[in-house]
Amino acid sequence: MSDNPKTIEDKLGLLAYRSDEKSHITVDQEKFKADPVKAILYACPAKVYVEDPQTGECIVNYENCVECGTCHVVAPDYVNWFYPEGGKGVHYKMG
C-alpha cells in the first residue's frame, strides 16, 4: 500500500510549475480584512490564500496557484486574478 497524499499541500507536491518571479494575483488588504466570511481561504483549491494571524492580512502564495480562477469569482471586490505570463505557472501533464 502506498501512502497517497491526502492534504492539499501534499497534492500540490504532485504538480509541476514553471516559476514566475512576479505574482499574477493581487488582494486589496483592507477589503479582505473587512470581509466577515473570507471564503477565499477555503474556496481556493490550492490554499493560495492564508490569513496572517499577526496582521490579519492575506498572504498570497501565488506559486501554488492551479489557475482555476475560483478566487475572483468568490471575491470579485478584492481579488484581482489574471493568468500568469505566457509559459509560466502550473504545468499540467494529464489534465
Next chain:
Amino acid sequence: MDEQFEVLIIGAGPAGISAAIALAKAGVEVVVLERGEYPGAKNVYGGILFTHQLEKLVADQMEDAPFERAVTRRRFGALADDREVALDLKVGSWREKPYNHTVTALRGRFDRWFAEQAEAAGAQVFSGFMVSDLIVEDGRVVGVKVQPGDEEMRAQVVISAEGAQAFLARKVGLMQPQLPQRHMITNVKEVIGMPQEKIEDRFLCEPGEGVAMEYFGEPVKGYFGMGFVYTNKDSISIGLGLTVHDLIQSKQTLNDFLEHFKSLPTIRKLIEGGESMEYAAHMIPEYGYNHLPKMSMPGLMLVGDTAGLVNGSVYHEGTNLATGSGLLAAETILEAKEKGMDFGTGEALAPYRQKLEATFVLKDMKKFRRMPDFFNKYPHILRDYPTHVTKWIADYFTIDETPKEDVEKGILKSIKKDIGMWKFATEMLRIGRAVR
C-alpha cells in the same frame, strides 16, 4: 508589428483547435496563441471526450488519436450515507465503432495531439504566449496584445477560445463583467495510477474499454454539483465539482469533499491501491441557454467554454459543443469570405449564432434551458432526494420477515413523512418540466 493575419485564435483547446483545423484546411491563414508551454498544459476537464464533431475534422487521423478508453458502460448513481442506487448502462453496440462517440482522454495528451493536426493542416500554433487584451478600434476587434513582450498582433477576425474565465469577452461587453457564482462550477480532480488489468477487473470491462460513472448526492453533500469516476488506460480520474455559490455556503475545501467522496464505501474499493499522479482544478461555466453571452461582435467570435457552451443537464457534454462551435465559427468566416464580404464585420459574423441555434449545440442547451435555474431555485431537490429516494428503494429490497405489503405501506408512510405526497407529486412534475 504591422503584419495582419486573416484569423487569430486565442487558446489551443478543443474549440480553438477545431476552428483552426477547419479554417486551415480551407486555405485560410490561421494563427493560434496558447498560454501554456504546450497545448494542454493549462487545460483540465473531467475526462470524457465526445467525438462526433472530431470525426468531421480529423476523420483520417482518428485511429492515431491518443484516447484512453472507449466508454462502453455508463453509470448514473445517487449516493447517500451507506448506499448507492444507480442506473447502469451497458450497450453492446457501444463496443463497436464509433463507440457511442464517447471516449476517455487526458487533455495533456489529447490537446497536444489535436494541435499537431492543426499544424499539419497549415495553421501556426504558438505556445507560451498569453493574450492579455483585445485591441478594439471603432467598435471592431482588430487584434490582440500578447505577453510576454507586450507585442500587438492584428487580424481580420479574432476567435476567443480563451476558456471558462472569459476575461476578454467580459472586457468587451459580450457578457456581464462578473462571472455568476451560481453558474460557475469549480471542479477538482485526481488522476490515480493503476495497472490496466486491474482497471478492467474492477470496472468489469474489456481491454480498451472503460466506464464513466457520475454521482449525485453524497459526493457533494447535497450541494449543486456532482462527482465522477472515469477510467483511463492505466489510471482513474476521480473528482467532483459544485457551484461557487454552494462552495462558499459549505465552508469546506473541495479537497475535503474529494477525500470524503474517495472514502465512501462504494467508491473506496474502486481506487484502492492506486497511486495519486496529479491533482487539478478547473471551472465549468454552466450558465444555461437563458444566460448565454453574445456570441460575436465585429471582428470577434466566442467559442466553447468562453461562450458558455456546456450542456450540463444529464449529459455533461462540453467538448463536443466546443468542437462543434469551433467548426461553425470557421464555417461562418468561410461563407463570408466566399461572398466577398469584409469577414470581420458584424453582418459577416452574425450568422454564427443562427448556425449554433440550428445544430445540436444550442438545440440541446435550449431544451434544457430551465435546469440550471431550477436547481438553484429548489436546492433541496439535490440535497434531499438522493437521501430519501435511495432509502425508500433500499427499504423495498431489505429482506426480513416483515410482510411485503407492510414494507410497501412503510415506504408510502416514509414518502409522506420525508417529503409529503402532494409535494412529492408536484415536485416530480416540476422536475419533469425542467428537463422537458
